[in-house]
Amino acid sequence: MKTTQVAVVGCGAIHTLHVEAIQSNHACQLRAIVDINPLKGLPLAERYGCRYYADYREMLCDSEIEVVHVCTPHGEHKEIIIEALIAGKHVFTEKPVALNPAEVKDIKNTLAITTAQLGVCYQNRLNPSSQKIKALLEDNRYGKILSIKAVLAWSRSHDYYAQSAWRGRWASEGGSLLINQAIHTLDLMQWFAGGVKSIKGVVESSFLSHATQAEDTAMANMELANGARGIFYATNCNTTDSPLLLEIHCEKGLLQLHHNKLWFISGDDQELLVSDETSTAAQKCYWGSSHQQAINNFYHSIKNTNNINYVDIHQAEVSLRMVEAIYQSSITRNWIEI
Incomplete structure (x- = not known):
């Protein structure tokens, strides 16, 4: 070959x-x-x-x-x-x-x-925890989804922005926190829920206001496509890069991704379902560990066009529209339909 x-x-x-x-x-x-x-x-x-x-x-x-x-x-x-x-x-x-x-x-x-x-x-879709969540939700294992909560607290310094002039600039980055660090989290939320209907959110610049033209912190509430609520908070103002905290409240219990481990919690009972592992030393653990698989999937798909297995332009556009909606909602203080 x-x-x-x-x-x-x-x-x-x-x-x-x-x-x-x-x-x-x-x-x-x-x-x-x-x-x-x-x-x-x-x-x-x-x-x-x-x-x-x-x-x-x-x-x-x-x-x-x-x-x-x-x-x-x-x-x-x-x-x-x-x-x-x-x-x-x-x-x-x-x-x-x-x-x-x-x-x-x-x-x-x-x-x-x-x-x-x-x-x-969008390699985080391929993390073991993400794949497990998607399969469980599609099987309706724990009943109807009531809400999805995501908290992303990472650390970006003034030097991070100073070292690359394109970062944190509207013309060259398209924003800051939302379009760079948090877009993966937004993508996961809508992917788990089968899409998103509307968003109301706000962005703010605080500790990094002198380093970036755009936001260093954002929050939003969402009406997800399956009728569930979405609760989202993200910041680059933390003093360390904490792993994503994700909670999906279902009728029969709670799926919780915490410290890169996925748990099912029902009352006092906790069951470890899967743990994410970093596959390469070049990879930061809080990025997720699935670049290799995402790239392999793409190469397989271009050789086997009847078996497309990658995030295409239509799927990628959804999280970009979510970012734009939060920016717009922060200005208008209105709900924005996606």
């Missing part, structure tokens, strides 16, 4: 997980990396044993490259995705797929005129 030739665009912190996944997949070969900074890109290309490009457009002219991974700042996603798709390359991109739903529309229009596929990295 022909080895799939791959390029990774953007050599920031997240690219390491993509490179590890590509190198671990025997059906793939890393052919090129792209970064506008040669002081970063050239040494990495030498380390990985691949080509280096400073301009992704030059890389797209390489007819051998079949798949492009987009690991750049958010504001560059749309342009690179569209140009790669037009060039006939399949694309696997980090979240968010774009800065806003208007940009998503442009990407959808491009997908309509190409046979190339686009996958978006």
